[in-house]
Amino acid sequence: MNARAKGMAKLAYKWRSYGAGYLFMLPWMIGFAVFMAFPIGWSLYLAFQKVSLSGTGFKYSYIGMQNFKDALFKDNEFTIQLLVFMQQMIFMIPIIIIFSLCVSLLLNQQFPGRFLFRAIFFLPVIFSTGQVLTELFQQGAGDVPFIAQYGIDTYVTENFSKSLADPLLNILGMMILILWSSGVQILIFIAGFQTISKSIYEAVRIDGASPWTSFWKITLPGVKPFIALNLLYTMVDLFTFPFNPIMEQIKSNMFNISTGYGYASAIAWLYFIFIMILIALIMLFLNSSNKARRA
């Protein structure tokens, strides 16, 4: 066999194994094209169109940035909702992360019955159906009972400006339901603690470090990548949080004759851009913590 035939055979073999790879990827590739890439492209196209319903079907006419301009400067509902949502996120994400970090620290200790507690803290993931949460919230079951008891709500309204007090009270009112969305995050943290080797703790203990210092010097830097991971997960989870107002905005604008699909798409894209900025910030944090870890 000459060298050329050998090369050809090698190439054929290589492509056969490549073929297996592509074949395994095929369902996902089709799905990505049909249910992800194409809708994204179309939605971007729609965002620059005025879509109106005529007798024969949809009529598209290009109107440039008009939809975005309307959403940002004319629509006083969307901008307010986006701001409210932003305020909520700013309060909720740290609450969820800190809460899950504290609980996972407690659950990470060795004590009998810890599996029971782990089961309890994961339980809300099981029944976080949107309508059930909304109903619980409406019946006032989502707040912390001692808030009204100790007059924390009046303290908040008296000491903060109204623009700050309102979202704060709103958050307090559904505190438990917010904490309910930290089930997966707790598990991620617990798994994260396992990646820190026990011998490091022994070493600092021999050097005379208290558990307090070893938490700040060893545990916290060690779980920094998991904090970033949890930030990312929480963000993604909040897309479909039942109290996320953007979903309703898009839906109501979609079926509204005066605004239609085009305007609703523009709203979705503004929301997307806003989310992407936040995610980019988190990724930056993740990257820097990875670099610090390697160094």
Place this chain on the structure above:
Amino acid sequence: MKTEAVVRRYTRQVRSYVNSRKAQRIKLAVLGQHMNDGLLAKLFIYFMLSIIAYLYLQPFFYMISTMLKGLSDLLDPTVKWIPRTIDWDNLSRAFKGLSYPRAFMNSMLLAAGGSLLQVFVCAITGYALARLQFPGKKLFFALVFLTFLIPPQVIMIPLYVTFSKLGWLGTPFVFLIPALLGQGIKSALFIIIFRQFFLSLPKALEEAAMIDGASMFRLFLRIIMPLASSACLVVFLFSFIWYWNEGYLTSMFLSGDFIPLSNKLSGLEAAIFGDNPSMATMTQNPVTEGTKMAGAFLIVFPPLVLYMIAQRWFVEGIERTGLVD
């Protein structure tokens, strides 16, 4: 002088007792070697966890308690947690109002069907991304990750139009077909889980099978999938729960005959008091609070049972599949 001697003797006794082995052992047991492994620390942990767990589960207790209250107990503010008489009417009314058997089957079809398809497709995609060699693998993995970050809001409108053109709106296809093609609910996350899992398997297994002449597909079905059964189970369970609880996309795409349980609760009042519009339009009606909570309970009950059976897999799943490494 005499008292001084007594005090001194006494102190010596106390000191010798404190230094005795028994006392040291008690001290070790209470305070522990490093403050965080003694009895005191354990009590503190139990105390904290119990309080947090109580607060955490309070809405759930509220659901159960309200569900069992009759009208007189609901209106009586002195009855807080335990109803005076247990009233099962709420449950039966909610059962009828939700048209439970039918809605249950709808939810079951979506959740079980979607999850099974998703397990299979995410497994093969994850395997390809972990073990098979082909050009553009890195790009595909980046795209998978990207799909995780895309809010459903962005693609909802085109999907709605597409589905309505295909005539799929109101049928289970709107969820089953994307699941079959790896674009179901949180598919990207499951693909990443499978990829991490397959990366952790030893390569020698596949090499041995290849030398024995197994084809790629036999290798995957006979050797890899049985090894991945634990990962499959974890993905199935999570996927089932997320499909069951999905309320937004279902409210968008499903209507008419095919409504899953997760979208039934808001229409419960209208379904019960359909003939009495004045009752149905009243929001925050204490009369229906119990019934609505019963409805909520009926909705979360099936996943709750699943969780009781498979609790271990849920809680340890994330560690087991090595998602975080």
